[in-house]
Amino acid sequence: MVLTVTPNPSLDRTYEVPALARGAVLRAGAERIDPGGKGVNVSRAVAAAGHRTLAVLPLGGPAGAALAGLLRDEGIEVAGVPVAGQTRANIAVAEPDGTLTKINAAGPELTPDESEALLAAVGARSAGADWIACCGSLPRGLAPEWYAELVARAHRAGTRIALDTSGPALTAALRARPDVVKPNAEELAQAVGRPLATLGDAVRAAAELRARGARAVLASLGADGQVLVDADGAYFGSAPVAAVRSNVGAGDASLAGFLAAGGAGVRALAAAVAHGAAAVQLPGSQMPVPSDLAPERVVVTADVPLDRALTEPAPVP
Incomplete structure (x- = not known):
C-alpha cells in the first residue's frame, strides 16, 4: 500500500485547443476535470495499476469536497484534514504539439x-503502508522544514518514504535521509546550483544529492529518459514515445510505477519509465492503466552514456 501526502492539492481543469493565441477567444475541443496535486496523481496512478493507496491531504470548501469525491470515484481512500481555506483550482491549456500552458x-x-493535524493524520494512517510518498510544493503557512519533520517521523515509525519536491523544502529534507527523492531535470539543477547539459551532469548531480542525505535519486529527464542513482551505482532508462499529448502528471506516474514495483533497483526503474512514457500519451492528467503500458519497449542499462547531451539542458532557475 502506498500512502501519499499532498500538502497543496487542487482541482485541475484542462482544455485542449488548436493553438494558444494571446488575447483571442478560443474554443476548446475537449475538456477534463481531474484531481490535482503531485501526491494525488501518485495515488491515482497506483490505484490505476490495481494497488491500494490512501491519500492524505488538506481539504477546504466546495472544491475540497469535489476533489475528495473524484478521488473516491477512482477507488482511492481519502483521509482529508479539514482546513479553513479553500482548496485551489488550476487551469491548463493543451495544444496538439504537446505544449502545455498552466x-x-x-x-x-x-x-x-492545521499543519500539525496534517502530520498527525499521516502518522495515524501509515500503519501497514509499504511507502509514504510526499509530493509537491508546500502551501503558505508550512515552513521549508515541514517535509523534513515528516520524513523523520516516518523513519521513527519504520516506514520508507519517497519525496518529490524542490527548492528549500528539498534541501531541508535531505538531512532527514529520505529513501528516494524524485526531482526532474530543472529541480535537480536547482538543487545543486549549476546547469545540467548532459546525462553525465545529471548523474553527478544525483550523486551529490545522495552525498547530502538521499538514499536513492530517481531523476526524470523528460524526453531523455530517467536516471536512478543508488548505493549500487547509476542506471539509465528510456522508452520511445509516438506522440506527446500532455506531460501533466507524467513524473508522478513514474514515481507511482517505481514504488509499485518495489521502489528500488533496475526493475523499479523500468516500471517508472514505462509509466512515464504511457502518461505523456494520455490527455490532461489521466493516469495510465496496465493496458496503456509497453514495458517491452523500455531499455535500462548500467552503461550510462554520460556524454549524451540533454534535449533541453536544465539551467539553474
Missing part, C-alpha cells in the same frame, strides 16, 4: 494547528 493558484494558507 495557471496554478496559490492555494490556502495553513495554520500551525
Whole structure:
C-alpha cells in the first residue's frame, strides 16, 4: 500500500485547443476535470495499476469536497484534514504539439494547528503502508522544514518514504535521509546550483544529492529518459514515445510505477519509465492503466552514456 501526502492539492481543469493565441477567444475541443496535486496523481496512478493507496491531504470548501469525491470515484481512500481555506483550482491549456500552458493558484494558507493535524493524520494512517510518498510544493503557512519533520517521523515509525519536491523544502529534507527523492531535470539543477547539459551532469548531480542525505535519486529527464542513482551505482532508462499529448502528471506516474514495483533497483526503474512514457500519451492528467503500458519497449542499462547531451539542458532557475 502506498500512502501519499499532498500538502497543496487542487482541482485541475484542462482544455485542449488548436493553438494558444494571446488575447483571442478560443474554443476548446475537449475538456477534463481531474484531481490535482503531485501526491494525488501518485495515488491515482497506483490505484490505476490495481494497488491500494490512501491519500492524505488538506481539504477546504466546495472544491475540497469535489476533489475528495473524484478521488473516491477512482477507488482511492481519502483521509482529508479539514482546513479553513479553500482548496485551489488550476487551469491548463493543451495544444496538439504537446505544449502545455498552466495557471496554478496559490492555494490556502495553513495554520500551525492545521499543519500539525496534517502530520498527525499521516502518522495515524501509515500503519501497514509499504511507502509514504510526499509530493509537491508546500502551501503558505508550512515552513521549508515541514517535509523534513515528516520524513523523520516516518523513519521513527519504520516506514520508507519517497519525496518529490524542490527548492528549500528539498534541501531541508535531505538531512532527514529520505529513501528516494524524485526531482526532474530543472529541480535537480536547482538543487545543486549549476546547469545540467548532459546525462553525465545529471548523474553527478544525483550523486551529490545522495552525498547530502538521499538514499536513492530517481531523476526524470523528460524526453531523455530517467536516471536512478543508488548505493549500487547509476542506471539509465528510456522508452520511445509516438506522440506527446500532455506531460501533466507524467513524473508522478513514474514515481507511482517505481514504488509499485518495489521502489528500488533496475526493475523499479523500468516500471517508472514505462509509466512515464504511457502518461505523456494520455490527455490532461489521466493516469495510465496496465493496458496503456509497453514495458517491452523500455531499455535500462548500467552503461550510462554520460556524454549524451540533454534535449533541453536544465539551467539553474
